[in-house]
Amino acid sequence: MPNLMADLSDYQTSTEAFMQALKDQGVKAVVIKLTEGTGWVSSTAAEKIRNAVKVGLIVHCYHYARFWSADQAIAEADYFCSVAKQYGIDASSVMALDLEEGSNPAFAKVFLDRVIANGYPRIDLYTMASYIWAGKVSLGAFGYKINGWIAAYGASQPGVDNVGTWQFSNSYPIGGYHVDMSYDFSGYYMTEQGAAQTAKITTSGWLDSVAFDGDQVVVSGWFGTDRAKDKPYHYVILTADGHELARRQVDLTDRPDVHTAYPDIDAKCGFSAKFNYTKDKAGKKVTIYFRYTDDPAGNGNAADFTADHEFTQNLAYLDGRKSTIYTSKLQLSGWHATDLSIGLKYRFLILLADGKEVQRIKVDSVNRPDVAKAYPGVYGSGQAGFNGEFDYPDNLVGKKLQLVARYSDDEGGEGNHVDYWFPEFEGPAKPVLDGKTTNEVLADHVTVESVGGKQKVTFS
Numbered sequence: 001m002p003n004l005m006a007d008l009s010d011y012q013t014s015t016e017a018f019m020q021a022l023k024d025q026g027v028k029a030v031v032i033k034l035t036e037g038t039g040w041v042s043s044t045a046a047e048k049i050r051n052a053v054k055v056g057l058i059v060h061c062y063h064y065a066r067f068w069s070a071d072q073a074i075a076e077a078d079y080f081c082s083v084a085k086q087y088g089i090d091a092s093s094v095m096a097l098d099l100e101e102g103s104n105p106a107f108a109k110v111f112l113d114r115v116i117a118n119g120y121p122r123i124d125l126y127t128m129a130s131y132i133w134a135g136k137v138s139l140g141a142f143g144y145k146i147n148g149w150i151a152a153y154g155a156s157q158p159g160v161d162n163v164g165t166w167q168f169s170n171s172y173p174i175g176g177y178h179v180d181m182s183y184d185f186s187g188y189y190m191t192e193q194g195a196a197q198t199a200k201i202t203t204s205g206w207l208d209s210v211a212f213d214g215d216q217v218v219v220s221g222w223f224g225t226d227r228a229k230d231k232p233y234h235y236v237i238l239t240a241d242g243h244e245l246a247r248r249q250v251d252l253t254d255r256p257d258v259h260t261a262y263p264d265i266d267a268k269c270g271f272s273a274k275f276n277y278t279k280d281k282a283g284k285k286v287t288i289y290f291r292y293t294d295d296p297a298g299n300g301n302a303a304d305f306t307a308d309h310e311f312t313q314n315l316a317y318l319d320g321r322k323s324t325i326y327t328s329k330l331q332l333s334g335w336h337a338t339d340l341s342i343g344l345k346y347r348f349l350i351l352l353a354d355g356k357e358v359q360r361i362k363v364d365s366v367n368r369p370d371v372a373k374a375y376p377g378v379y380g381s382g383q384a385g386f387n388g389e390f391d392y393p394d395n396l397v398g399k400k401l402q403l404v405a406r407y408s409d410d411e412g413g414e415g416n417h418v419d420y421w422f423p424e425f426e427g428p429a430k431p432v433l434d435g436k437t438t439n440e441v442l443a444d445h446v447t448v449e450s451v452g453g454k455q456k457v458t459f460s
Helices: 016-024 045-055 070-086 105-117 129-133 256-261 369-374
Strands: 004-008 027-036 058-064 095-098 123-128 149-151 165-174 177-184 203-213 216-225 233-240 243-249 268-276 285-293 302-310 314-324 329-338 346-353 356-363 385-391 400-408 417-421 446-451 454-459
Touching: 004 165, 016 027, 016 045, 016 165, 027 045, 027 070, 027 177, 045 058, 058 070, 070 095, 070 105, 095 105, 105 123, 123 129, 129 149, 203 285, 203 302, 216 285, 216 302, 233 268, 243 268, 314 417, 329 400, 329 417, 346 385, 356 385
Parallel strands: 004 027, 027 058, 058 095, 095 123, 123 149, 149 165
Antiparallel strands: 004 177, 165 177, 203 216, 216 268, 233 243, 233 285, 285 302, 314 329, 329 385, 346 356, 346 400, 400 417, 446 454
16 A cells, blocks of 8 residues: 555644544545744644544644745744744654745755754655746755655656655545645655654644724734743733834633643633724734733733734625616615725715716715624724715716725815725616606516605616
8 A cells, every 4th residue: 555645734624533534544644734934823733733643643744935035944944843843743753845836946955954953854845846847946956865745636657756755636535525645655754753742732822813893903812831931911912014003911811722722731821902993003914912921011031922914904895786767866885894994084985987987975884783793803894884876867877887985084085095996887777768668677676655746666
């Protein structure tokens, strides 16, 4: 039977049953995505490691490259190794570099050299066969032997000489899921070593949510570490562009769910803080710190968990459009919420015809609890609704119309502003009401009411 190895990342389940299904179908080892760049760590790797070990699978890890310089490659390698050590991965595990689009292959050796220097001698390189064929990377250019883990799908062989491990499928069926599967020709990933010892995870954290409550933003998550000893003060700190924006001292809350998943982390590790949402946060990538410290002011000797959140969302939806014949109006309704609207108190709807503005109207915000529920992390989502009514003369019928929703700090709708451009639509036709022409329509809903001695018919 060939040596099968599964590649697992966050979108696959982490359960013990799934790991057992892997083993039952002949898989001997797993390589788990642990980190990416210097700001992302898998939220499921710890559980995957623990359950893989429980069923007797051999565990290895990989890092997805984002580096474009030698300094970045070193920083990413340090990050990868630091997280691996926190998760109980020892020097017997293979530490692989996943090199794809979005990074510079020229610095792969810098990364792998740094991993070795950090105490992980068993390194490997994962890439596509097409990268090798194009000359972007060479397995013989590292100054030491590389096993070579190469992806080539829909082929009878990897198509690259001297490959140790071949990822031959990205949809191998296991237990109701599809996984990336490899043949380990060399047996490089098959050696029973210390990687199969139970991982003791003593440091981990996660940013659960960033949600708005009116003009305040609530940051919640958890962080547990054995480095919290003698650090009785707890803070949530926000920074952007290297400058501190705000900090709050907090009391820890109980997180039994965390303790269940991470038995070596204390259950009292929940962090939550509320901050005023201000212009200095809008449009920024904000780094959020969960901190243990020995200093009442939040400085001193500290243990930190960090995560990034971007206050840049700009979302909208056009719920409906309706033309009225007797008043020659075009009614448009929907919602528009954006993190960038802080301080922009005026709202406008702008109608374009064939790319040129034809009308502009000021509108009031409409309460939309449905939008707030669906998008709690977008500023102003609870008051994102709008209803607008435009003049709709005959010369707009059949034109390419487009709606722009705008927040502005100017009463006329100029000044500082943020827009959302909806897709173009064709100006709806108007029925002819001349007393001679008969109009027939198919509609889901029809209402009739008396207006000024005439009958108003509404259909949709």
